Amino acid sequence: MTPTPSSPAEIVAFFFFGLLAAVSAFGVVAQRNPIRNAVALFVHVLSLAGLYATLSAHFLVAVQLIVYVGAVVVLFVFVIMLLGPASQSSGDGAGRFPRLLGGGAAALVGGLLALQVRGLAPERVARAESFGTLRELGAVLFDSAVLPFEIASLLLTAAVVGAFAVARGHHNKVRLTASEGEQE
Amino acid sequence: MTLQLGHYLALSMVLFTIGSVGFLVRRNALISLMSIELMLNAVNLTLVAANRWQPAMTEGGSGLVGGTPAVAVGSIAPHGQVFAFFVIAVAAAEAAVGLAIVLSFYRLRKTVRTDAADMLRG
Numbered sequence: 001m002t003p004t005p006s007s008p009a010e011i012v013a014f015f016f017f018g019l020l021a022a023v024s025a026f027g028v029v030a031q032r033n034p035i036r037n038a039v040a041l042f043v044h045v046l047s048l049a050g051l052y053a054t055l056s057a058h059f060l061v062a063v064q065l066i067v068y069v070g071a072v073v074v075l076f077v078f079v080i081m082l083l084g085p086a087s088q089s090s091g092d093g094a095g096r097f098p099r100l101l102g103g104g105a106a107a108l109v110g111g112l113l114a115l116q117v118r119g120l121a122p123e124r125v126a127r128a129e130s131f132g133t134l135r136e137l138g139a140v141l142f143d144s145a146v147l148p149f150e151i152a153s154l155l156l157t158a159a160v161v162g163a164f165a166v167a168r169g170h171h172n173k174v175r176l177t178a179s180e181g182e183q184e
Numbered sequence: 185m186t187l188q189l190g191h192y193l194a195l196s197m198v199l200f201t202i203g204s205v206g207f208l209v210r211r212n213a214l215i216s217l218m219s220i221e222l223m224l225n226a227v228n229l230t231l232v233a234a235n236r237w238q239p240a241m242t243e244g245g246s247g248l249v250g251g252t253p254a255v256a257v258g259s260i261a262p263h264g265q266v267f268a269f270f271v272i273a274v275a276a277a278e279a280a281v282g283l284a285i286v287l288s289f290y291r292l293r294k295t296v297r298t299d300a301a302d303m304l305r306g
Contacts, residue, residue: 022199028218037215048225055232056236057232064272068221076214076217082287088212099209101208102204102209103205110201141269159278159281163283
């Protein structure tokens with residue numbers, strides 16, 4: 001198999017969506033107002049879908065749009081709306097130590113990863129027409145990955161039941177503890 | 185120029201680092217959850233990119249344990265994409281449970297600051 005060069009459209013798409021993803025990721029972390037964080041997350045997820053498209057992962061583009069944009073971001077926005085002004089925690093200045101720790105740890109991780117990435121240049125093999133289509137993905141998903149697939153359904157069921165159980169709460173206990181919290 | 189695997193890995197490194205800094209620095213539980221989503225997305229990008237640069241299937245080497253190769257010789261099996269698919273499923277479950285915990289925590293403390301979660305402190 002000979003390596004395939006990237007088309008100009010692919011290169012432009014990579015840099016456009018990559019820049020968008022980085023900027024919006026920074027927005028997710030840096031914005032004060034939670035609804036703006038959620039919008040930045042929305043843009044981030046969309047740009048990642050674009051990056052998947054440049055990697056010819058068509059099925060993942062659809063899944064990313066449906067699951068992330070359609071479910072996760074909407075869930076975040078819903079919770080932010082439900083909490084109202086309380087979702088904006090005042091005084092996010094965490095103190096110097098956690099910030100230094102966070103920045104140092106991130107710099108360390110980034111540096112180590114950069115050492116790994118540098119000089120890595122494998123050849124990209126030619127893409128078959130069917131690569132990344134639903135047909136090939138389904139063949140793997142229901143052949144060698146069928147057990148994890150079933151376990152994922154169990155996991156999602158457990159998550160739904162658990163989310164219900166946690167969010168519903170025990171009303172008497174909650175009132176008791178909340179009044180305790182107010183007395184402090 | 186031509187795009188290399190390193191381009192994608194460098195990008196996902198940047199995204200993962202931004203996510204981890206956000207998780208460590210921000211004190212808002214909602215933002216922490218969003219930072220976790222950022223990190224999961226960065227890992228997904230790595231998996232899909234590595235799948236695209238994976239060497240093609242050769243004769244005899246199926247790469248599967250105890251199964252028949254699902255793709256023809258000379259093409260790439262989309263195992264990385266399947267893995268990313270599972271990561272997305274786990275991320276969705278994590279977001280649902282995490283936001284339920286945030287709601288429950290808000291009922292207790294009337295705030296979403298992670299500093300306020302000190303009920304187990306002696």
